Amino acid sequence: MAVVLVSLKTVASWQTGSVAMLGSLADSALDLLASLVTLVGVRFAAMPADDDHRFGHGKAEALAALAQVILITISALGIAWRAIDRLQNGAPTGDLEMGVGVSVFAILATFALLAYQRHVIRKTGSIAIRTDNVHYQSDLFLNLSVIAALVLDQMMGWRAADPIFGIGIALWLMWGAGRAASHSVDQLMDREWPQEEREAFLYAARDYPELDGLHDFRTRHAGTHRFVQFHVWVPADWTVREAHDRMDAVEEKLQSRFPGTEILIHLDPEGHTDRETMLPSAITEKKP
Structure with missing residues (x-):
């Protein structure tokens, strides 16, 4: 899913010149990397206990989740920097149809992925998959904001809409990263059950x-x-x-x-x- 979305958003970002779309592309690229990190973390956590890890490898999931948090935070800071630069210097976006079309496809694809992830979380209780799910939930709002930014910029002439929505996306990502980090830290610190x-x-x-x-x-x-x-x-x-x-x-x-x-x-x-x-x-x- 991430590979498909990265490919489409790369083309859309080039065609539209939108900071919001660029943020969406960066987010999907990090989704791909984060999913690979999650895969490694989950597979390692599922390994049985051995002589060096007598309590098992379960905390590998929390470490994988923290790695995702770092990636999300770096992405958010990069998007915010690009949005502030665009807000100061200004530049119009283009190709409304391409930007909106890719964002709508991304929303539908993300809904399908979230449904499958929730199924996996119910069966396994995986904290790494839960963190990935939180990230993909933010993708829904992110893609909606891209549509809003393009429409406001190109149809209503509000040039500041694109960078402002870009900053909003960055803040949303950082908030999600903080929430995901708390779950991982709780597990690493052996927090009691609820x-x-x-x-x-x-x-x-x-x-x-x-x-x-x-x-x-x-x-x-x-x-x-x-x-x-x-x-x-x-x-x-x-x-x-x-x-x-x-x-x-x-x-x-x-x-x-x-x-x-x-x-x-x-x-x-x-x-x-x-x-x-x-x-x-x-x-x-x-x-x-």
Whole structure:
């Protein structure tokens, strides 16, 4: 998709001389490079754990997403610089039909791509694909702004429309880059799951008496993989074998309810805590 759009927008940018179209071309060119980065990141993240990466390679997706953010930011700065130069020096655009036609085609193609990406995100939860999806969402507004800039410039004689829309495109790209960066940083910094996900897991854990006294509950993401670990009190009369077998059975049941989640349970003697890590009583109550 990016290869086709880059080819069409190269011709359209040459024909129209539009800064907005040039920004759209730069954006599509970065889409192509970003998609290649995403491909490498996703494939690397899907590799199983090895001797050097015992927790897997999931964070490669977050690194790929950050690489996209850098590319988007560079593109936005370049577009803004070109737009400011055009605003100061001025120059008319041309070939309205070519510019509008390419932009309309780009909008239709982007709608199809976004629909497919949303399908992939629902199935995998990939943060790299989600970042790519955010970028392509901005393409819809970007292509609409190109149409508006060309129409205002050529049909209404407002020469400042093209560079102003170019600056708007640059600001939009930088805003999207900042939003995408926050998701990647959260994953690299091992941010906890959202509160609703944490509570859903804790409510599910209440279905298993073996997990009474659950404490020191921690969660994180790494690519499409999720990790959760916690401590559990066990009665003093349980043998190590009995506790191990019971917890293995609980882990298997929870993993079937939360696919793609690695669960690590640490056993403590009943009543023991290393520090004040008990969950609030409100969390451990049954969900109504």
